[in-house]
Amino acid sequence: MLELIVISTLNGVLFGMLLFLMASGLTVIFSMLGVLNFAHASFYMIGAFFGFQLSRWFGFWPALVIAPVLAGALGAAVERYGLRNVHKNGHVAELLFTFGLAFAIEEIVQMIWGKSPVDYRVPASLDFPAFTIFSTNYPAYKMFMLLVSIAIFAALLVGLKKTRIGMIVQAALTHPHMVGHLGHNVGRIFMLVFGFGTALAAVAGVIAGPALVTQSNMAGLLGPILFVVVVVGGLGSLPGAFIASLLIGLLQTFAVSMNGSLASVFGPLGPGHTLLADIWNVTVAQIAPILPYVLLVLILTFRPMGLLGTRET
Numbered sequence: 001m002l003e004l005i006v007i008s009t010l011n012g013v014l015f016g017m018l019l020f021l022m023a024s025g026l027t028v029i030f031s032m033l034g035v036l037n038f039a040h041a042s043f044y045m046i047g048a049f050f051g052f053q054l055s056r057w058f059g060f061w062p063a064l065v066i067a068p069v070l071a072g073a074l075g076a077a078v079e080r081y082g083l084r085n086v087h088k089n090g091h092v093a094e095l096l097f098t099f100g101l102a103f104a105i106e107e108i109v110q111m112i113w114g115k116s117p118v119d120y121r122v123p124a125s126l127d128f129p130a131f132t133i134f135s136t137n138y139p140a141y142k143m144f145m146l147l148v149s150i151a152i153f154a155a156l157l158v159g160l161k162k163t164r165i166g167m168i169v170q171a172a173l174t175h176p177h178m179v180g181h182l183g184h185n186v187g188r189i190f191m192l193v194f195g196f197g198t199a200l201a202a203v204a205g206v207i208a209g210p211a212l213v214t215q216s217n218m219a220g221l222l223g224p225i226l227f228v229v230v231v232v233g234g235l236g237s238l239p240g241a242f243i244a245s246l247l248i249g250l251l252q253t254f255a256v257s258m259n260g261s262l263a264s265v266f267g268p269l270g271p272g273h274t275l276l277a278d279i280w281n282v283t284v285a286q287i288a289p290i291l292p293y294v295l296l297v298l299i300l301t302f303r304p305m306g307l308l309g310t311r312e313t
Contacts, residue, residue, distance in 0.1 A: 003134035008257045009250070010133075014142055016249025017149030018208055022222065023229040023241045024156060025200035031236035032193045034091075035083065038098040041223035042105040043198040046071050047205025048214045049113055052120040060123035060210075068202040075198025079191045102219065110216045117215040145207050152203065153242060160238070228292045232299045234309020243307055248292045255288035 026040045047067050054063035078101065086097045121127075122141045129137035160166035168184060212218070229248060233240030261283045268280065299306060 003136065004257055006133055007136060007138075008254050010138065010142075012250035012253035013246060014146050014149075014249070015253055016246035017146055017153075018204055019225065019229050019249055020242050020245035021149045021152060021204040021207075022201050023226050023233075023245055024153070024238060025197035026226055026230055027233070027236060027238055027241045028156070028160075028200070029194055029197040030230065031238070033190055035087075035094055035098070035194075036091075036227075037194075037197070038095060038223070039078075039101040039105060040098075040198070040201055041219040041226055042102045043071050043075055043201040044205040044208075044222065045109060045216070045219040046074065046105065047202025048120065048209035048218065049109055049118070049205075050202065051206035051209050052113075052118050052214055055120070055123075060125075064203075064206050067206045068199040071202030071205075072195040072199030076191045076195030078198075079194035080187075083194070084187070084190075102223070106216060106219060113216065115216050117213045120209045120214040122210040141211060145211065148203070148207055152200065156238060225292055228296045232292075232296055232306055234306030237306065237308040240306055240308030248295065251291050251295065252288050255284050255291055258284040260284050 022041065022044050025043075026037060029035055029037050029040070050067035050070055051060075051063045054066050058066070082101070083094065083097060086093045122139075126139075126141040126144050128140050130140040130143045131138055168189065171178070225248065229241055229244045232248070233242070233244035261281050263277075263280045266280075268277070
């Protein structure tokens with residue numbers, strides 16, 4: 001039991017930090033620009049495929065740097081030449097634009113790399129056990145993913161709260177005209193923020209690609225849960241996204257590792273209760289995928305602004 005708790009906690013924190021790495025970009029874009037980007041998970045997928053392709057040409061470490069830069073440049077171009085023109089038509093037009101963009105990116109990825117998973121492997125320099133717990137070897141690559149996620153969280157907090165650039169970016173959202181009168185190019189700031197947010201998603205894709213499966217539907221699988229993280233944490237709240245990511249990561253990881261059911265606790269039902277018997281025998285692991293959405297419903301019911309959100313957002 002202790003082994004299960006320790007390993008599940010490590011895996012849950014790791015999954016939660018990966019979720020935060022993806023959700024942080026979405027949160028930054030929403031908090032700064034007010035845009036709920038439905039295509040955000042697609043940039044995570046682009047990061048994974050760029051990382052795969054570049055690692056085959058130059059190796060994993062150059063790919064870890066180059067892929068997010070390329071994805072960030074692509075995101076900046078999307079904001080400059082697409083989203084900015086759509087913005088004048090309101091939030092509904094923005095949502096539809098990003099929704100269509102997600103489908104377009106998925107089709108392009110399938111045309112280039114196909115629908116089957118690609119052979120994106122852990123780099124040889126990190127392909128060894130970091131330590132052993134209860135006879136279980138914990139991979140060094142997972143520890144690397146965890147450390148990168150923590151470092152980016154700390155850099156984001158410091159960058160947005162303590163630096164001049166962070167203050168200018170935040171001021172550009174709430175008082176764009178005043179920031180413009182002070183000599184700053186507000187449009188360029190918004191473009192860079194959007195590009196930075198997509199680059200963060202791409203970083204998650206590059207480092208998660210070898211550990212998870214890199215395939216053309218990975219954005220569709222993770223996209224919905226990113227919005228759960230952002231809403232549960234509170235729209236636009238970076239600390240809220242951090243707490244929600246860890247909460248959902250731990251919730252799903254522990255649920256997946258548990259085979260308990262109502263039948264195992266209270267005993268099986270007798271004959272004549274076919275439908276109830278099916279429900280009675282459903283294990284916690286089987287309902288693990290829906291638990292984040294149950295949490296979302298509860299949060300929206302009892303705290304609509306999210307864990308750390310405010311009514312103004």
